[in-house]
Amino acid sequence: MNAxxxxxAKKTREALVRPDFLRGDPITGDRYYSVDFxxxxxxxxxxxxxxxxxxxxxxxxxxxVVTHEIGNESILMIRDEGDRIRAFYNxxxxxxxxxxxxxxxxxxxxxxxxxSWCYGLNGQxxxxxxxxxxxxxxxxxxxxxxxxxxxxxxxxxxxxxxxxAIPLRDSLGVVADQFEAYEMDKMVRVMHLTAEVDCNWxxxxxxxxxxxxxxxLHKELATHIDDDYQNxxxxxxxxxxxxxxxxxxxxxxxxxxxxxxxxLDSLMRDWGLDPAEFDGQVERVRSAxxxxxxxxxxxxxxxxxxxxxxxxxxxxxxxTLFPNLSFTLAAESFQILRPxxxxxxxxxxxxxxxxxxxxxxxxxxxxxxxGELVPPKPAKHHVFKHGEASMGxxxxxxxxxxxxxxxxxxxxxxxxxxxxxxxDRVRRYHERINDYIAGSI
Numbered sequence: 001m002n003a004x005x006x007x008x009a010k011k012t013r014e015a016l017v018r019p020d021f022l023r024g025d026p027i028t029g030d031r032y033y034s035v036d037f038x039x040x041x042x043x044x045x046x047x048x049x050x051x052x053x054x055x056x057x058x059x060x061x062x063x064x065v066v067t068h069e070i071g072n073e074s075i076l077m078i079r080d081e082g083d084r085i086r087a088f089y090n091x092x093x094x095x096x097x098x099x100x101x102x103x104x105x106x107x108x109x110x111x112x113x114x115x116s117w118c119y120g121l122n123g124q125x126x127x128x129x130x131x132x133x134x135x136x137x138x139x140x141x142x143x144x145x146x147x148x149x150x151x152x153x154x155x156x157x158x159x160x161x162x163x164x165a166i167p168l169r170d171s172l173g174v175v176a177d178q179f180e181a182y183e184m185d186k187m188v189r190v191m192h193l194t195a196e197v198d199c200n201w202x203x204x205x206x207x208x209x210x211x212x213x214x215x216x217l218h219k220e221l222a223t224h225i226d227d228d229y230q231n232x233x234x235x236x237x238x239x240x241x242x243x244x245x246x247x248x249x250x251x252x253x254x255x256x257x258x259x260x261x262x263x264l265d266s267l268m269r270d271w272g273l274d275p276a277e278f279d280g281q282v283e284r285v286r287s288a289x290x291x292x293x294x295x296x297x298x299x300x301x302x303x304x305x306x307x308x309x310x311x312x313x314x315x316x317x318x319x320t321l322f323p324n325l326s327f328t329l330a331a332e333s334f335q336i337l338r339p340x341x342x343x344x345x346x347x348x349x350x351x352x353x354x355x356x357x358x359x360x361x362x363x364x365x366x367x368x369x370x371g372e373l374v375p376p377k378p379a380k381h382h383v384f385k386h387g388e389a390s391m392g393x394x395x396x397x398x399x400x401x402x403x404x405x406x407x408x409x410x411x412x413x414x415x416x417x418x419x420x421x422x423x424d425r426v427r428r429y430h431e432r433i434n435d436y437i438a439g440s441i
Contacts, residue, residue, distance in 0.1 A: 005309055008177055015174040015237045022424060025431045026416040029409035032200040038346035042071050044437045045323050046341065047161040050171050052325065053077055053150075054157040055189050055354075057378060059085050063106045063121060068159070069350075072343045075148065075159055076100050078110070080121040087150035087159045088123050093143045103381060110145070119145055155185030155356075173239045175319060181307035182329055184356070191355035191368045192379040197339070197386040197399060199406035201324060201349035202430075204339035207398050208318075208326040209425040211244060215252075217397045222252040224264040225316065229422040240322035240432045242425045248330070249314040250286040258282060271296060286314050293331065301361040302332065320425060322432055333357045335369065337395065347406060351399075353391050369394065 031037050053068040059079040067090055068075045074090035076099060090099050092112040099110055099119075109126065110119040118127035123145035131138045149160040151168040153176065158168050169176050197204070207213065214227045221227060226247040233245040249264060260268065260275035260282055268275050268285065271292040278285050290310040297305040297313075305313065308331060319327040326337040335355045342348035357366045359376035366376050369392030382389065390396055408414055419427055435441045 008174075011174045011177060012235065015239070017236045017238050017428075021236065022427055023431055025427070025434055027427065027430050028416060029411070029414050031430070032202060032406060032409040033347050035346055038341065040437045041433065042341065044439070045433055046071060048165060048436065049162075049323055050151075050158045050160045050165070050168050052156050052336065052338070053087060053159040055378075056085070056152050056155050056157055056185065057188070058104060059157070061106065063108055065100055065105050065107055065110075066157075067100050067103055069343075071341055073161070074098060074100075076110075076145070077150065077157055077159070078107075078121055082122075085150060085152060085157055086123065087148040087157075088145040089148065091146070092117055093125065093139070093145065094128070099145070123147055154179050155187060171239065172321070173237060173241065175237070175241050175243070175321065178243070178317070179327075179329075181304065181312070182331075182334065183304040183307070183358070184329075184334060186304070187334065187356035187358045188376050188378060189354050189356050190366055190374050190376060190379050191353065191370065191392075192381045193353045193389075193391055194381065194383045195351045195353075195386045195389075195391055195399075196342075196384075197349050197351050197402060198347065199349060199402040200346055200409075201339035201341050203402050203405050204337075204349065204351060204398070205320070205324050205326070205429070206426050207402075208337060209242070209320050209429055210423040211246065211318075212420055212422050213398075213401075217401070218394055221394070223261040224249060224251060224267070226250045226252045228252055232422075234422065234425065236425060236428055240429065242320050242428070244318040244425075245311075246316045246318065247286065247311075247314070248316045249289045251282050260285065289314050299361075300363075302358060304358065305331065320429065322429055332360070351386075351391065351395075353395055355392075368392070 051070060053075055054066040054077050058064065058066045062079050062081055062083065065076060065078045068077065075087055076090040077085060077087045079085050092099055092114065094112065094115055094117050097112050097114040099112055116129055117125060120126050125140050125143045128139045131140050149163060149165055151158050153168055211227065211229060211232060214221060231247060235243040249267065259279050264285065265275040268289065271289060273288060273292060290313045293305060293313045313331045317329045321327065324339055328335050333356060336352065338352040340350045340352065342350060355368050357376060359366065364375065365373040368374055370390055371393065386399060391399065417426065
């Protein structure tokens with residue numbers, strides 16, 4: 001196992017950017033409200049990068065269909081007769097009608113509701129009424145739904161509109177190796193939320209590219225997460241992705257000398273530890289939890305522990321994948337936070353929050369970021385406008401500044417961000433956007 005960790009550590013070091021990687025491109029306000037810049041991002045970034053379209057568990061049988069909306073596009077994903085998940089633009093080749101008008105369904109054939117053109121699960125046109133009446137020739141056997149690149153990894157279905165894009169695994173690079181250890185494909189999405197937010201997608205993604213805000217917006221996390229940037233590792237990779245390693249089950253700063261506080265006390269009890277025994281020695285909790293998880297994990301069905309280092313058993317590894325995906329991985333769960341560009345308005349976005357858990361044997365309910373206990377079963381999709389419902393208390397805190405920041409970008413008093421070293425990931429991904437638009441990537 002140590003040899004395996006050494007190999008991955010070496011690959012990680014080799015993937016890092018050089019120390020002088022930043023150019024210092026200005027992050028101007030118009031990037032957040034310009035329609036022209038929004039269109040450039042769409043054409044040069046979102047149509048060329050790998051996006052998560054669905055969860056693989058949504059396709060248990062042949063004919064299962066899931067649609068995904070991104071920008072002005074609707075993507076149709078389906079499991080075909082060969083047991084392969086494929087992706088197509090959700091549009092009939094006859095006169096542009098949407099093929100599927102719901103989020104999930106199961107079909108024997110794909111039939112357009114307008115003129116009943118019928119396609120097979122592989123996208124090929126099978127039936128067109130009055131096929132002899134087309135002067136350009138019978139469309140059957142000639143036309144098919146337009147297909148996209150589609151791959152599965154980590155229990156997710158990934159799509160890419162660029163036929164010349166590099167394979168998903170190559171695009172993820174060392175991140176793919178890091179993800180594999182968690183056995184993410186065995187986790188269940190128990191929370192599925194989408195909110196329309198009145199800010200540009202980058203306002204939210206900027207936030208997830210730094211932890212400088214944590215001590216201001218998320219003070220309560222200090223009882224069980226060491227949020228000091230000097231104790232946090234930041235890794236920026238040459239392929240535009242990044243990782244932040246933050247110590248968990250370890251309070252920050254002065255909290256280390258106090259009694260164990262919530263929610264750390266509850267987490268300890270879940271693993272058979274008495275919080276009272278650690279009064280005044282809270283810094284010992286992290287290592288004690290690692291020992292307990294090693295001892296008890298197999299009995300709970302957590303086979304992923306065999307692949308994880310001791311640090312991974314207790315810590316939080318936060319990834320930002322270019323351009324707009326954020327993953328936070330824990331030993332038994334992970335979450336995806338994703339701001340997607342609005343189809344028409346650069347000052348709005350669609351913000352997704354997905355939470356996955358690895359069900360423990362004999363555990364009837366699991367907790368979610370909403371503070372609810374739910375069965376470990378796939379969640380229904382809840383869609384609402386920001387403020388109508390919660391996105392989870394930490395995400396709500398992040399969104400509490402989003403609207404005001406969006407307004408601030410319009411001010412003549414704002415010209416560029418003045419960033420700390422711990423915010424390098426922010427400027428890095430903006431420069432990556434610039435490179436895609438310029439055509440240098």
